[in-house]
Amino acid sequence: MSSPTLLHIHTVILQLLLLSTFVLSHYNYNFSSSSSSPQSNWLPARATYYAASDPRDSVGGACGYGDLKKAGYGQATVGLSESLFERGQICGACFELRCVEDLRWCIPGTSIIVTVTNFCAPNYGFTPDGGGHCNPPNKHFVLPIEAFEKIAIWKAGNMPVQYRRIKCRKEGGIRFSMDGSSIFISVLISNVAGAGDVVSVKIKGSRTGWLPMGRNWGQNWHINAHLKGQPLSFEITSSDGLTVTSYNVAPKNWDFGQTFEGKQFES
Known part of the structure; x- marks a missing residue:
């Protein structure tokens, strides 16, 4: 059997390099250098x-x-x-x-x-x-x-x-559970897909611009604002830097104790 030609050897090496590149790109799914990002290593x-x-x-x-x-x-x-x-x-x-x-x-x-x-x-x-x-x-x-x-x-x-x-996989959209009284509004945010955690929240009434909410504890977010009688929209940002906006999630007649469902991150 004749020895392989130099061109044949170069072709094999190139194929192996392409294969290794495909395997790495398929299995490594770190989203960023943040410690809160999904990781492939155990x-x-x-x-x-x-x-x-x-x-x-x-x-x-x-x-x-x-x-x-x-x-x-x-x-x-x-x-x-x-x-x-x-x-x-x-x-x-x-x-x-x-x-x-x-x-x-x-x-x-x-x-x-x-x-x-x-x-x-x-x-x-x-x-x-x-x-x-x-x-x-x-x-x-x-x-x-x-x-x-x-x-x-x-x-x-x-x-x-x-x-x-x-990544988290959840059925349905992000849930917003309303609590509070008068001008104090507390919103529990749950059922979040993708990164799963939430790093910032904004709320908007029909008569306001986007207002930042503060983390009260866990995934309870609060704001001091008079938003009763207005439909509410929410902007949610997760730890991987992605943002999803849900417009008019709560109707203008929303009340404390109710839960509404908005859009969802991709999982």
């Missing part, structure tokens, strides 16, 4: 679980979503340690978790996708490598037992896991 952490004393209880959380089942999050939720929680800005973000390093307790080949709805407070009465699971600098996830058992046997307790930030 990072180490640990996870524990909690069980409600009564399965009928409505378990809310530090993000302000209230009844998680009614809000559409169900049991696929997670509380984050201080090193991950970002003082509530990360509320609504989605993570994929998988169990690692423990063949006795891990359920192999499984992972679970959860939405951030809660905060695991530090306990400085213990050291981070003792009972202070959520103390800095620990990266720790606290799951409902129903979610934990998707990736590990419940007897495992404090498990090593790997995690990565992913």
